[in-house]
Amino acid sequence: MSFANKVVLITGSSSGIGAAAAISFAKEGANVVIVGRKEHKLQKVKEECAKSGNGVLVVKADVSNEEDAKKIIKETIDKFNKLDVLVNNAGIAGMSSILSDNVLSVYDTIMNTNLRAVVHITNLAAPYLIKTKGNIINISSVAAKTTIIISPALSYAVSKAALDHFTRLVAAELASHGVRVNSISPGPVRTDFPDNAVGSIVASMEDLKKIVPLGRISEPEEIADLILFLASDKAKAITGSDYVSDNGLLLK
Template sequence: MSDTTGTKGRLEGKVAIVTGAGSGMGEAIAKLFASEGASVALVDMSEAGERVADEIRQAGGTAQFWTMNVTDEARVEQVFGEVFERFGALNILINNAGVAGPTEPTDKVAFSDWETVFRINAGGPFLCTKHAIPYLRQTPGQTSIVNMSSIYAIIGNADVPVYHATKAAVRTMTKTDAITYAAEGIRVNAILPGTILTPMNLEKARQNPGYLEEMQAIHPLGTIGEPNDIAYAMLFLASDESKFTTGSELVIDGGFTAQ
């Protein structure tokens, strides 16, 4: 029976790992999850993750930060083991860490750059899922993995072709893993964001005056998404509220792909 008193958070008693938690959508997800009662393990290559963890603790939440590169399998395995030892469970994995990659067209992209972006954007979720599964299996009740894909996993655009390809890989990996682990009660879903006001897009706007206004104009809702728009979607898919949802993709793009 669900709680109706309003006193419990939607993730009360759960343990979540959030990758790329030092800024942008990862930061928003980590803070929201903590405010909803989760113990949050923040991982990021940047020490900014420690700042986010401190802010969560100052607000009364439970959080701990680990420095981790999602492409370093030995480090992923080590950190996930430490998280499980520290909190005694692992209910949720949020595969959020990623990079944009080169903006050149396909015929101009160096294969070494292609490999780098794939290692981070597709290899990272693969490694994190691989090493989370044993701990998700040991945690009673519903468990959930949510992958960060993109609307450009389902439509094309001539700007960052390697990034788009990686997000398509994540989209299909989500569905495959959902089927693979469904019988064990491990749900796997994906979020497909449109344009969001992340540090990356804010920097792009700084370098290209008018960029944000242009983006707003092409979205039917007439605005650009904020990190919390993604965080609340993540919250639904991470919580037991979505217990009958797996292998799905939630598009959050202000109506862009509906055109």
């Protein structure tokens, strides 16, 4: 798969799935735009991407901040003059049930990042993607599709379920413009994602490993491989689809 001369924007790419995807795209010849809130982590990812000799733009930003979202797209176009692939990866989790006193505050925080920011950035990026007949990949979760070990993460699961339908709706709207829109729903992946959660995460990776049918936790690079496939011409007939990579968790 070659992404030579393509411009790929990945939110939440200072670590985990986003970082793995940025490095993989760079290795395949893409110019990458990496976005996150932690500058020291972004610099480490930039160094890895730069080893491939392609353009790398670092944008320190909070996707849930409207002005920051505008900055992300503006700096991308100012630097590269186009956009071919948008990966909406930034997301946060948090613990709250419908009986929790903090359910609304957690809900608002999570929805602002996991859904509202995606809607905003997609809206800003769409005109440029139409020009290049590019594509969008939204990173969802199996949490959108099951209640197993998910109920304390009510707001997170709801945000990802909404993201799945947003993906289908935007895929239908942009298809006539030649823009494909798909989503990926990982199960447990070994990242620092729990460290960024609103409140504490109940289940550890080892706890999750015990209940996953394949008895393993995915590495970020596995999801990155799937992102690159969906962004490539090998997936030119695929739009409005959701790809699950969960080591069998939904079989439970």
